[in-house]
Amino acid sequence: MTQRQPASTAAPSDAKPRKRLGKNGDGAERHDAIYRSISDAIIEHRLKPGARLREDALAEVFAVSRTGIRKILQRLALEQLVTLTPRRGASVTRPTAEEAKDVFDARQMVECGLMPDVARSITPADVGELRDMARREREALRAGEQSSAIKLSAAFHERLAQLSGNATLAEFVARLCSRSSLILAVYGNPGHLGCESHDHDELIHFLESGDGERAAAFMSRHLKAIEASLSIVEEVEEVPDLQRIFTEN
Amino acid sequence: MTQRQPASTAAPSDAKPRKRLGKNGDGAERHDAIYRSISDAIIEHRLKPGARLREDALAEVFAVSRTGIRKILQRLALEQLVTLTPRRGASVTRPTAEEAKDVFDARQMVECGLMPDVARSITPADVGELRDMARREREALRAGEQSSAIKLSAAFHERLAQLSGNATLAEFVARLCSRSSLILAVYGNPGHLGCESHDHDELIHFLESGDGERAAAFMSRHLKAIEASLSIVEEVEEVPDLQRIFTEN
DNA sequence: CTGTCGCAATGTGTATACAATGATCGCATG
DNA sequence: CATGCGATCATTGTATACACATTGCGACAG
Numbered sequence: 001m002t003q004r005q006p007a008s009t010a011a012p013s014d015a016k017p018r019k020r021l022g023k024n025g026d027g028a029e030r031h032d033a034i035y036r037s038i039s040d041a042i043i044e045h046r047l048k049p050g051a052r053l054r055e056d057a058l059a060e061v062f063a064v065s066r067t068g069i070r071k072i073l074q075r076l077a078l079e080q081l082v083t084l085t086p087r088r089g090a091s092v093t094r095p096t097a098e099e100a101k102d103v104f105d106a107r108q109m110v111e112c113g114l115m116p117d118v119a120r121s122i123t124p125a126d127v128g129e130l131r132d133m134a135r136r137e138r139e140a141l142r143a144g145e146q147s148s149a150i151k152l153s154a155a156f157h158e159r160l161a162q163l164s165g166n167a168t169l170a171e172f173v174a175r176l177c178s179r180s181s182l183i184l185a186v187y188g189n190p191g192h193l194g195c196e197s198h199d200h201d202e203l204i205h206f207l208e209s210g211d212g213e214r215a216a217a218f219m220s221r222h223l224k225a226i227e228a229s230l231s232i233v234e235e236v237e238e239v240p241d242l243q244r245i246f247t248e249n
Numbered sequence: 250m251t252q253r254q255p256a257s258t259a260a261p262s263d264a265k266p267r268k269r270l271g272k273n274g275d276g277a278e279r280h281d282a283i284y285r286s287i288s289d290a291i292i293e294h295r296l297k298p299g300a301r302l303r304e305d306a307l308a309e310v311f312a313v314s315r316t317g318i319r320k321i322l323q324r325l326a327l328e329q330l331v332t333l334t335p336r337r338g339a340s341v342t343r344p345t346a347e348e349a350k351d352v353f354d355a356r357q358m359v360e361c362g363l364m365p366d367v368a369r370s371i372t373p374a375d376v377g378e379l380r381d382m383a384r385r386e387r388e389a390l391r392a393g394e395q396s397s398a399i400k401l402s403a404a405f406h407e408r409l410a411q412l413s414g415n416a417t418l419a420e421f422v423a424r425l426c427s428r429s430s431l432i433l434a435v436y437g438n439p440g441h442l443g444c445e446s447h448d449h450d451e452l453i454h455f456l457e458s459g460d461g462e463r464a465a466a467f468m469s470r471h472l473k474a475i476e477a478s479l480s481i482v483e484e485v486e487e488v489p490d491l492q493r494i495f496t497e498n
Numbered sequence: 499c500t501g502t503c504g505c506a507a508t509g510t511g512t513a514t515a516c517a518a519t520g521a522t523c524g525c526a527t528g
Numbered sequence: 529c530a531t532g533c534g535a536t537c538a539t540t541g542t543a544t545a546c547a548c549a550t551t552g553c554g555a556c557a558g
Contacts, residue, residue: 055510065543066510074320078327087510087549102417109418113358168351169358172421304540314513315540336519336540501558511548522537528530 034062035072042081042092043154043181044147049094053082079175081182093182097232100183104227107176110169111157112219116212117164126163127208133159134200154181156200180226187230196225283311284321291330291341292403292430293396298343302331328424330431342431346481349432353476356425359418360406361468365461366413375412376457382408383449403430405449429475436479445474 038058041047053073059066073090076082083093095103133156140148154177161173199222206215287307290296302322308315322339325331332342344352386401403426410422448471455464 054508056508067542067544070510071319071323074323075327078324089510099417102415105415106418106421109359109362113362166351166354168348168425169355172355176417303538305538316512316514319541337521338540499558501556503554503556505554506552508551509549511546513544513546515542515544517540517542519540520538523535525532525534527532 045185049092051092053090095183103179112216114164115216119207119210119212130204294434298341300341302339344432352428361465363413364465368456368461379453
């Protein structure tokens with residue numbers, strides 16, 4: 001696509017409505033919507049790790065120019081949801097086994113460490129919201145909607161972190177949850193989703209009764225269970241074999 | 250481009266080779282160098298919180314186009330070193346008191362939690378490197394070079410986190426250290442730098458002897474001491490006073 | 499038939515031109 | 529003299545055009 005034909009061959013009428021509208025204020029919101037759209041697609045495994053994301057294609061799909069797409073792609077790259085190889089373009093990140101371990105260790109430390117704070121400051125309204133999220137997650141799981149279930153599970157953990165009151169750590173947890181979703185896509189077993197739905201309900205119970213210690217211990221087991229359910233089989237590296245072979249000598 | 254200065258101010262670099270050179274491979278490295286240059290300037294307090302960063306000016310200084318600068322600015326914004334207001338441009342972030350608390354709470358949790366891992370896997374070579382860094386920091390402090398001392402202190406904490414072997418958490422700590430530097434710039438007392446230099450040496454000692462628990466406890470005290478040295482005087486907001494007055498009623 | 503060299507196509511990196519918006523300054527009027 | 533309104537300016541947001549690198553395919557030679 002991308003008519004780089006100057007003006008002569010450019011089909012005048014059908015080519016670009018490419019409406020100049022959207023220039024004004026809503027541009028930022030538009031970009032944010034596109035960002036979320038791509039991000040959701042990755043988290044819900046509708047875009048699988050390794051999938052290539054061509055700028056032209058995305059620009060056409062969302063009816064914006066490549067410039068905007070590049071910005072969004074960069075943001076996704078910084079959050080490590082997509083990988084940007086210097087002259088090869090963007091693709092959905094394929095986490096390594098090492099990254100998977102790091103991410104779950106980090107979640108172990110941060111999410112468990114946050115539980116006491118959450119238990120201390122949680123309100124009945126928060127409990128209600130969490131129960132609702134857990135319920136919706138269970139329903140999605142029962143309905144066989146893997147995509148929704150994955151996103152809702154991540155959203156639950158994110159919301160939990162937000163309740164700690166520490167925005168910085170909450171954002172970090174959100175990032176880790178996104179990456180976890182990616183890890184699940186690569187190393188997870190098909191039938192077995194990460195979070196057991198009843199786990200979340202039980203966790204809410206501990207938090208509701210203000211028992212931060214027990215909640216932390218339960219969260220620890222919960223995360224360990226997810227990590228244990230992965231089948232980390234470090235497949236042979238595609239490319240860097242050569243590099244290592246020659247640098248080792 | 251922006252030559253609104255006739256010739257009077259005599260921009261020294263007005264003779265722009267500005268050639269098409271640099272297009273090829275080194276572009277990425279160039280950008281990374283610029284990124285580090287700006288990042289360092291912020292961390293070293295040579296760019297103070299609130300300082301405006303105009304794209305044109307930066308583009309001219311580093312002899313690249315605004316496109317590249319925008320990319321770098323976005324990256325800095327995602328790391329919360331600069332704030333990007335929709336149509337007002339970029340400026341060095343001025344952390345709020347709440348952010349400061351969040352950042353130090355996060356450091357407390359993560360850096361202390363990392364100490365046992367570091368104590369377990371540290372090697373004599375690592376110890377030597379850390380001692381060297383602590384020494385250089387002390388020297389900078391004694392020489393009155395605030396800028397260098399601040400950066401070296403942050404680098405020490407970053408390196409420490411790297412030694413844990415968890416790249417994800419190490420990167421998070423690096424981010425937190427950068428923001429801490431910003432916080433120090435706003436709330437720190439002039440004469441009193443964040444880290445007492447001997448603290449770092451003592452910390453190394455605990456790690457060297459493999460005592461992760463004691464190292465964690467010491468790190469906790471260390472961070473608490475830094476936080477306590479801040480004068481968090483939420484200055485009266487310039488504008489939003491009115492906002493609050495009307496929303497409170 | 500196979501291996502190597504070269505060309506073309508695909509696709510990203512960078513720069514520049516253009517549009518829109520918020521800000522500042524000046525002028526006019528009450 | 530002060531205040532409100534209008535115009536110009538400065539600065540960012542967006543799109544497009546162009547240049548370059550990499551890769552895949554085809555042709556030619558051995």
